[in-house]
Amino acid sequence: MDTAAQTLTDAAIQAALDAKTKPAGALGRLETLAAQIARAQQTLAPQVQSCRLILFAADHGLAVEGVSAYPQAVTRQMAANLAAGGAAATVFARTLGVHCQIVDCGIAGPPLGAQGVLAARIADGAANSLKGPAMTPDQAHASLALGAQLAQAAPEDTLALGEMGIGNSSAAALLIHKLTGLALENLVGAGTGLDGAGIAHKRAVLAAVAARSPARLGPIEALCAVGGFEIGAMAGAMQGGARAGKLLLVDGYIAGAAAACALALEPAIRDHLIFAHQSSEAGHPHLLAHLGADPLLKLEMRLGEGSGAVLAWPLVKAAAAMLRDMATFAEAGVSGRTS
Amino acid sequence: MDTAAQTLTDAAIQAALDAKTKPAGALGRLETLAAQIARAQQTLAPQVQSCRLILFAADHGLAVEGVSAYPQAVTRQMAANLAAGGAAATVFARTLGVHCQIVDCGIAGPPLGAQGVLAARIADGAANSLKGPAMTPDQAHASLALGAQLAQAAPEDTLALGEMGIGNSSAAALLIHKLTGLALENLVGAGTGLDGAGIAHKRAVLAAVAARSPARLGPIEALCAVGGFEIGAMAGAMQGGARAGKLLLVDGYIAGAAAACALALEPAIRDHLIFAHQSSEAGHPHLLAHLGADPLLKLEMRLGEGSGAVLAWPLVKAAAAMLRDMATFAEAGVSGRTS
Numbered sequence: 001m002d003t004a005a006q007t008l009t010d011a012a013i014q015a016a017l018d019a020k021t022k023p024a025g026a027l028g029r030l031e032t033l034a035a036q037i038a039r040a041q042q043t044l045a046p047q048v049q050s051c052r053l054i055l056f057a058a059d060h061g062l063a064v065e066g067v068s069a070y071p072q073a074v075t076r077q078m079a080a081n082l083a084a085g086g087a088a089a090t091v092f093a094r095t096l097g098v099h100c101q102i103v104d105c106g107i108a109g110p111p112l113g114a115q116g117v118l119a120a121r122i123a124d125g126a127a128n129s130l131k132g133p134a135m136t137p138d139q140a141h142a143s144l145a146l147g148a149q150l151a152q153a154a155p156e157d158t159l160a161l162g163e164m165g166i167g168n169s170s171a172a173a174l175l176i177h178k179l180t181g182l183a184l185e186n187l188v189g190a191g192t193g194l195d196g197a198g199i200a201h202k203r204a205v206l207a208a209v210a211a212r213s214p215a216r217l218g219p220i221e222a223l224c225a226v227g228g229f230e231i232g233a234m235a236g237a238m239q240g241g242a243r244a245g246k247l248l249l250v251d252g253y254i255a256g257a258a259a260a261c262a263l264a265l266e267p268a269i270r271d272h273l274i275f276a277h278q279s280s281e282a283g284h285p286h287l288l289a290h291l292g293a294d295p296l297l298k299l300e301m302r303l304g305e306g307s308g309a310v311l312a313w314p315l316v317k318a319a320a321a322m323l324r325d326m327a328t329f330a331e332a333g334v335s336g337r338t339s
Numbered sequence: 340m341d342t343a344a345q346t347l348t349d350a351a352i353q354a355a356l357d358a359k360t361k362p363a364g365a366l367g368r369l370e371t372l373a374a375q376i377a378r379a380q381q382t383l384a385p386q387v388q389s390c391r392l393i394l395f396a397a398d399h400g401l402a403v404e405g406v407s408a409y410p411q412a413v414t415r416q417m418a419a420n421l422a423a424g425g426a427a428a429t430v431f432a433r434t435l436g437v438h439c440q441i442v443d444c445g446i447a448g449p450p451l452g453a454q455g456v457l458a459a460r461i462a463d464g465a466a467n468s469l470k471g472p473a474m475t476p477d478q479a480h481a482s483l484a485l486g487a488q489l490a491q492a493a494p495e496d497t498l499a500l501g502e503m504g505i506g507n508s509s510a511a512a513l514l515i516h517k518l519t520g521l522a523l524e525n526l527v528g529a530g531t532g533l534d535g536a537g538i539a540h541k542r543a544v545l546a547a548v549a550a551r552s553p554a555r556l557g558p559i560e561a562l563c564a565v566g567g568f569e570i571g572a573m574a575g576a577m578q579g580g581a582r583a584g585k586l587l588l589v590d591g592y593i594a595g596a597a598a599a600c601a602l603a604l605e606p607a608i609r610d611h612l613i614f615a616h617q618s619s620e621a622g623h624p625h626l627l628a629h630l631g632a633d634p635l636l637k638l639e640m641r642l643g644e645g646s647g648a649v650l651a652w653p654l655v656k657a658a659a660a661m662l663r664d665m666a667t668f669a670e671a672g673v674s675g676r677t678s
Contacts, residue, residue, distance in 0.1 A: 020427070021417065021420055021425060021426055021427075022426075022427055022642050023408070023409075023531045023532040023641075023642070024532065025532075026531070026532070026640065026641050026642040027427060027638075027640055027642055027646070028619060028638050028639030028640040028641070029638040029639050029640070030638060030640065030650075069362070069676045069677065070362075070674065070675075070676055070677060071674050071677050073674055074673060074674050077671065077672060077673040077674060078360065078671075078673060080671070080672075081360055081666055081671040081673055084666070084671070085664075086360060086664075086665060086666025086670065086671050087360055087361075087665065087666070087671075088359070088360075088361055088366060088661060088665055091657075091660050091661055091664045091665050092657045092660070092661070094660070094664075095653075095656050095657050095660040096653055096656070096657060192362045192365070193362040193363065193364075193365070193676070280367060296638070297636075298637060299366075299367050299368040299369060299635070299654075300367030300368050301365065301366055301367040301368070301369065302362075302365050302367070303361050303362070303365040303366055307366070311369075311653070311654060311657060313653075314434075314435055314650070314652075314653040315638075315650060317434050317435070318430075318431045318434050318435060318650060321430050321431070321433070321434040322427060322430055322431070325424075325425075325430045325433075326425060326426065326427055326430050327420055327423070327425025327426070331425065332416065332417075332419070332420040332423070332425050332426075333416060333419075334413060334416040334417060334420055335409065335410050335412055335413050335416060336409075337408045337409055337532070338408065338409060338410050
């Protein structure tokens with residue numbers, strides 16, 4: 001991340017890829033991924049060996065405005081389901097050798113007390129952003145610090161970041177709108193599965209929330225205005241993880257909002273962020289285009305929880321191994337092109 | 340595969356998926372994959388635990404006509420590189436816990452003698468299809484039988500099928516053309532990386548080969564006319580593997596030609612074939628559309644060796660685990676939709 005210290009040039013990385021026993025460019029997106037990993041780790045022998053899913057759960061006061069197809073209690077219920085290993089992301093993680101860490105950073109109601117959930121509660125849910133700020137500046141900084149601390153403390157070289165929070169596709173849409181200036185109407189989608197009338201209502205509520213603050217906001221101001229704690233924590237984890245030299249797997253739309261926030265705070269972490277999958281949530285392609293990101297997987301998923309980030313992990317491991325371990329034409333005694 | 344014995348309905352599979360703790364359909368393509376695996380294994384608790392890459396290497400007499408960017412010797416050199424673990428597919432396999440089996444089913448020249456290469460040579464390379472048949476009917480049946488035997492003998496529940504053979508994107512294009520009636524001009528691409536002039540030459544050579552036999556051929560006749568041994572062996576492995584209840588991961592364009600051949604021989608194996616990735620070889624989208632196949636990965640790869648099939652393996656394992664192991668709303672005590 002210290003550009004002055006970077007000595008590994010893009011040309012050197014490309015030459016290393018082209019020397020491998022395959023037609024030049026024949027591994028497509030895996031080659032651009034390997035090049036990114038090489039830039040992030042500043043080595044032609046990148047080490048990508050272990051992955052942890054850090055999943056931040058928190059609630060949103062805005063949920064009472066009917067912006068989700070599910071009741072707010074689902075955040076709490078799903079945190080317990082995740083901790084028990086029954087949710088999609090935890091099943092995927094177990095299957096693919098990814099360690100799971102479930103973090104309550106602000107679930108509404110009393111502390112969860114479920115085994116396997118780390119209690120790191122910033123507040124009893126973010127406040128309703130239609131009535132006032134979702135959080136205070138202190139809470140925004142605390143959510144960033146929480147994520148950074150957990151990311152830096154993790155022993156793994158790669159972190160997948162996930163979230164659970166009923167209402168958080170609304171917070172994500174608002175945050176992206178305030179940070180990037182992208183039109184709010186293009187950023188509002190079905191979330192967990194609203195129908196047409198539900199999306200129209202969500203659109204009206206979010207427009208009213210957006211009207212409460214200036215058109216464009218900086219990252220801390222935007223977090224304060226629209227939330228939430230899990231988004232701030234993911235943004236902090238991206239910053240802290242990148243500073244610790246780790247790769248960060250960015251899940252779908254909500255994690256993408258956190259990435260927009262982290263990049264606004266610290267643009268130099270860009271090479272450490274690997275965009276894992278393209279969500280079918282309507283606003284995600286707009287965000288990805290704005291960030292110039294080309295995600296690895298396009299599987300029409302829209303679940304969150306870090307599920308797409310975990311599924312992309314084997315591709316990241318494979319890309320690093322390719323650059324590190326594949327034989328060159330010279331090493332393997334393989335002939336080059338004749339034409 | 341015995342449709343009379345199938346008692347697990349599509350409705351039952353869908354109900355099981357919709358009971359899982361996620362919004363209905365939120366796992367997108369992973370859900371249709373899980374449903375396919377359930378149909379293939381006829382259970383709502385599918386077991387996908389282990390994977391073997393069987394990689395068939397063979398040569399093509401047509402290579403002397405200048406249809407590839409690389410010399411024929413590369414087949415032999417790469418077989419040794421694969422066996423030594425230095426090629427992309429073997430690096431990916433090692434990284435993702437996939438066992439590798441490299442099979443010489445007809446590399447030109449003397450037997451390879453490389454450690455880790457199974458010698459199962461049908462002939463000293465397929466014959467030049469521009470001058471006569473690529474193989475005899477006995478050789479076509481022998482290649483199918485070889486693949487079937489190795490697939491049935493493998494202890495793994497899932498097989499990734501790969502190939503190495505300079506000139507085999509030509510054989511694949513011709514085979515698909517003869518089997519499906521798709522226009523040859525849409526099926527000819529850059530292979531390992533021909534330039535425009537090279538593709539024009541390849542197109543002319545393949546048109547001349549195609550003119551030597553009737554417009555449409557059955558699978559055995561097509562194998563005899565255009566080859567090759569590795570394509571026949573992959574087709575046989577698909578049939579034999581499916582009969583043994585295994586899932587078969589179909590790699591890119593060459594493996595896709597083998598799938599077209601296997602499906603022409605035995606349409607009932609369809610649910611056992613999982614199309615792993617969409618190659619950037621020009622003809623692959625045409626073949627996939629013809630087969631009604633929606634591959635899992637779209638990474639602009641065009642390497643062969645089973646590299647895309649191996650990369651898709653974690654997704655298949657994860658999809659099966661999702662259907663088998665995820666908690667239902669009832670089991671986890673999670674509330675359903677409010678709207």
